[in-house]
Amino acid sequence: MQKSDVERSEVVIVSVKPEVVGPALREVKDVPASKGKLFISVAMGVSTATIEKNLPAEARVIRVMPNTPALVQQGAAALSRGARATAADAELAAQLFRAVGSCDEVPEYQMDAVTALSGSGPAYVTDGGVRCGLPRDLALRLAAQTTLGSATMVRQGGHPAQLKDNVTSPAGSTADGTYHLEQNDYFAVL
DSSP states (O other): OOHHHHHHOSEEEEOSOHHHHHHHHHHHTTOGGGTTOEEEEOOTTOOHHHHHHTSOTTOEEEEEEOOGGGGGTOEEEEEEEOTTOOHHHHHHHHHHHHTTEEEEEOOGGGHHHHIIIIITHHHHHHHHHHHTTOOHHHHHHHHHHHHHHHHHHHHTTOOHHHHHHHTOOTTSHHHHHHHHHHHTTHHHHO
16 A cells, blocks of 8 residues: 555545455554545455554544445445444445445444355355256356346345245245255354
8 A cells, every 4th residue: 555645545445355454554554644534445354443453543444345246336235334434434435335336334243244145145146056067157147147036026125035935835946945954054154
């Protein structure tokens, strides 16, 4: 991270690998202009407390978990505020990420769940089809269309439980699959 870039910026986006966050921030910790800045981190798994301890006491921190659909303006992001971040800081960060999708504020303890669901979620859907024997290209097309269609139904007012009920027949494959997930504590992990 360049000290001159931090000095010229009102908002500093921290977009480095998690293991680099501490060293990068320590490079600018003693830069006088860092004191009142808003730092927005997209580094996966790095808490606001960790970021704050590597910055001047007056710095404000927002942690954001975006996802790759932001590349096509369909991202799903969540943010949490650090100890000194204001409502205005959170709104500014949310506006930045809403430019490429949605952005919700959550308590920091929910950020790992956000990472698992929206950050890593796209991988799980396609790989499930491949594991069941589908060619990757077909699994990808089916997973993409299924999630797009299901998401559209939910956004139009459908409830996820109703979507599940609509495809669950007595003794059918969906009933068997959800039973298997329940028996293996899948829902407890969520």
